[in-house]
Amino acid sequence: MTKPETPLHLASAADQPVPAPSGSPPATESTGPAGYDSKLPGPPPHGGKLTSRLAHPDERDRWLDKVAHLPSVTLTPREVADIECLAVGAFSPLEGFLGKADYESVVADMRLASGLVWSLPVTLAATAEEVLGLKTGGDVVLRDPQGEPLAVLHLDDIYAYDREEEAEQVFRTSDPAHPGVAGLLAQGEWLLGGRVTVLRLPRGRPFISYRLTPREVRQAVADRGWRTVVGFQTRNPIHRAHEYLTKCALEQVDGLLLHPLVGETKGDDIPAGVRMQAYEVLMEGYYPNDRVLLSVFVAAMRYAGPREALFHAICRKNYGCTHFIVGRDHAGVGNYYGTFDAQDLLREFEPEELGITPMFFDHSFWCRQCGGMATAKTCPHGPGDRVALSGTEVRRRLTTGDEIPPEFSRPEVAAVLHRALADVAAPNAGG
Numbered sequence: 001m002t003k004p005e006t007p008l009h010l011a012s013a014a015d016q017p018v019p020a021p022s023g024s025p026p027a028t029e030s031t032g033p034a035g036y037d038s039k040l041p042g043p044p045p046h047g048g049k050l051t052s053r054l055a056h057p058d059e060r061d062r063w064l065d066k067v068a069h070l071p072s073v074t075l076t077p078r079e080v081a082d083i084e085c086l087a088v089g090a091f092s093p094l095e096g097f098l099g100k101a102d103y104e105s106v107v108a109d110m111r112l113a114s115g116l117v118w119s120l121p122v123t124l125a126a127t128a129e130e131v132l133g134l135k136t137g138g139d140v141v142l143r144d145p146q147g148e149p150l151a152v153l154h155l156d157d158i159y160a161y162d163r164e165e166e167a168e169q170v171f172r173t174s175d176p177a178h179p180g181v182a183g184l185l186a187q188g189e190w191l192l193g194g195r196v197t198v199l200r201l202p203r204g205r206p207f208i209s210y211r212l213t214p215r216e217v218r219q220a221v222a223d224r225g226w227r228t229v230v231g232f233q234t235r236n237p238i239h240r241a242h243e244y245l246t247k248c249a250l251e252q253v254d255g256l257l258l259h260p261l262v263g264e265t266k267g268d269d270i271p272a273g274v275r276m277q278a279y280e281v282l283m284e285g286y287y288p289n290d291r292v293l294l295s296v297f298v299a300a301m302r303y304a305g306p307r308e309a310l311f312h313a314i315c316r317k318n319y320g321c322t323h324f325i326v327g328r329d330h331a332g333v334g335n336y337y338g339t340f341d342a343q344d345l346l347r348e349f350e351p352e353e354l355g356i357t358p359m360f361f362d363h364s365f366w367c368r369q370c371g372g373m374a375t376a377k378t379c380p381h382g383p384g385d386r387v388a389l390s391g392t393e394v395r396r397r398l399t400t401g402d403e404i405p406p407e408f409s410r411p412e413v414a415a416v417l418h419r420a421l422a423d424v425a426a427p428n429a430g431g
Contacts, residue, residue: 040215041222042229042320046355047093047116050214050318053151054087054198063199067149072141073130073192078183078300080144080202081263082122083151085299085315087198088213092318097124099157099193107169110307117353119310120170120302124153125187134158140192149199157193170304173336179266180303180333205298207262207276212295217257218320220293226255230323230359231316233330235261235301237270237278237417239409241364241388243286244373249325249359256292257321258283263300266333268395272296274420281412295319303333309342310349317356324356328363339363363388366407 040050055063075083085091093116098106101113103121110119124142126134134140136158142151167174167181176182205211212220221229230249234242238260250256258279262272276296283294297315302308308331313324330342338344346358362375365388369381379386387407389397397404398421404414 041218043317043322044355045089045092045214045318046314049093050089051092051095052087052089052215053095053196054201059197060199063152063197064149066139067141067152070139070141070152071133072143072149073124073126073153074143074145074147075124075150076183076187077145077264079124079142080150081298081300082124083142083196083198084201084205086122086196087151087201088215088298090214090297090299090315090318091122092214094118094122096153096195097191097193098122100159100191103159103161103191103193107166110310117310117314117349119307119314120304121166124192126190126192127188128190130188131158131190131192134192142196144202146203148203150202151196151198153192153196154194155192156195157191159191159193160189161191163187163189170302170307171336172305175336178303178333178336179301206273207296210276210294210296211298214319217293217295221255221257221320224255224290224293226253228253228322229255229257229320230325231257231259231313231319231321232325233259233261233297233312233316235265235269235275237275237409237413238282239413240366240373240407243282243410244364245325245327245361248361249323250291252359253323254291256287257316257319258287258292258294259297259316259319261299261301262296263298265301266303269301270417271420274416277416277420278413281416282410285412286410301331303331305330305332305337306342306345310346313346313354313356313358317354321356323359325361326358327361366405368407 086094086096098121103123105111105113106118106121110117112118134155136155138155140153140155141149142153144150163184164174167184171178171180174181176185230253232246246256246258260275260279279294283289283292299315309326312331313326316324326343326346328339329337343358343360346354351357362377364373364375365386366372367374367379367381367385368387369385370379387405389408394404398417404417
């Protein structure tokens with residue numbers, strides 16, 4: 001095919017109105033970087049503003065009258081999650097998918113073209129067939145996997161990119177066995193950049209009562225009178241080690257945001273619904289409810305290790321966190337990253353560049369000799385006295401029905417995991 005015309009660069013710091021059909025108001029957004037919205041509870045979001053790309057109802061209806069006459073692109077589950085994050089401001093200051101200049105800067109230097117720290121490319125891929133007929137300056141309907149219109153992309157950029165180069169820079173590997181790399185190599189060979197107007201949030205979203213937007217989390221924190229808040233992210237069930245880290249962090253701040261990721265994960269990860277049950281039982285018996293807020297992070301996992309740890313910290317800054325927990329092998333998978341690579345990367349940035357304080361923790365475990373949770377910093381005893389199970393070993397014990405030691409996981413959490421496995425196995429039982 002003929003390469004599309006070279007588009008104008010999509011600016012990262014949006015200072016223009018959202019394009020909309022004649023007579024409709026622009027999608028809502030807060031005051032720009034030059035005038036931080038002082039009415040917004042909590043610290044300044046990343047880049048100085050909390051964006052919102054969800055259309056007003058009347059604007060949405062006007063766009064819906066037009067979508068049948070516009071070209072369209074079908075989104076992947078990861079891109080659907082990105083749309084929700086853009087809609088509510090979790091990816092502030094982004095207002096859409098990266099244009100070429102921002103994309104190249106993020107991949108090479110972990111910064112937007114403006115110089116603002118941003119570690120992961122938030123992109124919309126398209127195939128050669130989908131790109132045919134698209135023109136910069138036009139509008140493109142973004143449809144969910146069921147074919148329903150979810151958003152409108154105001155197309156500023158159409159550009160080719162090097163998937164293997166992105167894999168090496170972002171994931172530190174081009175190995176297709178890496179789940180993030182596999183997804184990248186499977187997507188279209190063109191990228192589309194531009195702001196989005198989100199017509200509706202995705203249908204069938206689970207955990208609605210926990211699906212708080214950044215503005216809602218900030219308001220909940222303000223209502224509780226917390227001035228400092230530490231965020232905690234995991235894609236795994238919460239075990240004693242996670243509980244220990246969060247409580248150590250809570251000793252130093254006013255409040256704790258438990259913020260498990262519930263977007264798409266790889267197939268052998270514990271399902272989000274099971275993980276949320278584990279959080280709920282811990283909230284009932286082991287956390288002080290007046291100091292802990294449980295919500296969910298709707299993004300999909302990239303498995304980008306150190307870069308994703310930085311990305312997760314920035315997103316929690318948008319949710320109003322002043323601190324963020326970074327443990328061992330944050331957002332890692334397999335053996336692609338070193339145990340403390342994520343912590344080393346965050347240390348490379350100046351505190352004022354991040355705007356959120358990382359809290360670094362070593363690997364924690366139960367020590368039989370100490371009679372409690374510890375890390376290598378605080379425990380003098382050897383590996384033989386430590387109770388620490390790998391994720392593989394936990395899954396093996398769940399499969400065989402073997403006990404998960406209470407020193408590793410609270411009995412209530414172990415019961416949730418065993419019940420979940422039994423529920424999965426029951427429909428497949430013979431007889």
